[in-house]
């Protein structure tokens with residue numbers, strides 16, 4: 199026998215189910231008067247530093263039907279590439295930018311929308327800069343464990359080309375699944391859970 | 403936040419054999435919602451090592467009391483009164499301070515307050531079904547609610563969910579983000595549920611079953627259930643060359 203390492207097992211995930219809105223966005227689901235506002239509905243204010251952008255898109259299942267009961271969360275750096283987190287040791291992030299947002303997909307159209315700013319570049323662990331990106335976390339009925347992916351900005355061609363995470367994608371024809379298309383100040387980013395255009399999801 | 407220095411290490415690799423796989427055909431909705439290609443596995447970057455942390459000032463007085471947070475003044479939700487409490491730790495056993503927990507559940511009759519809910523059991527006018535709290539410096543939390551009822555759902559012709567409470571948990575890094583469900587000790591329905599059975603390992607399922615806690619039961623008032631939650635652990639940064647130093 200040897201000494202036990204003593205590690206615990208992570209609590210296993212279970213699907214968020216069809217009623218995730220009750221717990222995470224009760225006002226959206228019609229339960230008012232409990233919380234003043236749903237958490238994560240606003241990421242920016244008038245003082246937030248950086249280029250204002252809108253991120254929007256839909257999540258499609260394997261039949262091409264948009265999910266109307268999903269919940270999307272995003273996490274991103276501020277315009278200077280700093281995270282608004284206690285674990286951020288490189289400096290102090292913009293106090294007027296939360297970095298975290300939460301949006302239920304529309305119950306009719308399936309669309310999610312975030313009003314945010316374009317993030318700055320954040321270093322990879324070896325010091326190379328990652329391209330500007332937003333982390334997405336998706337939960338819904340039928341999704342047994344939250345799906346994590348990244349949104350990159352299609353117009354950041356040079357930065358994307360040297361991004362150490364994008365470089366790790368073996369099948370280069372899948373890289374465009376992570377690129378949001380620019381249209382004015384809006385970036386369109388659809389997510390495909392299955393099929394030809396299946397989005398690259400991360401285990402990270 | 404606690405007085406402990408924030409940690410900046412990468413997270414332990416997630417044990418994907420312990421979690422349910424994406425594709426679990428007995429839970430039918432997963433069939434077209436499960437990615438089919440391999441996930442891209444990477445060591446955490448700063449984007450996952452960091453994460454939002456919420457302050458206690460976020461919380462309203464009744465956020466952790468589902469018996470009263472939707473009820474009319476002087477009234478309360480119908481059902482068996484319970485306290486749910488426990489500790490949020492990481493895989494190293496270290497308590498996770500300031501972890502935001504959000505929970506939601508059906509009422510005592512098994513009915514959710516939701517537009518898309520069609521079960522014939524009645525709504526309770528005094529029960530909304532949502533609550534939240536933030537762990538203390540050592541990772542402990544508690545809230546008060548009524549025990550949810552079991553309910554039928556369209557999957558098989560006659561599938562029922564065991565009584566459960568949904569939990570959403572934030573740690574300190576976005577890679578710790580977790581949604582799960584808590585079940586109740588002694589419920590035979592647990593072992594008949596296709597969603598529960600999406601988890602392959604019996605010991606992993608047992609990790610989701612809260613124990614009846616008679617020691618913390620409040621006499622003549624509410625029974626207690628204890629539900630501990632484990633989030634991903636982190637490596638020490640001591641011997642790693644990281645930009646932000648140690």
Ligand SMILES: [Fe+2]
Nearest residue numbers: 215563566568
């Ligand atoms: Fe449920």
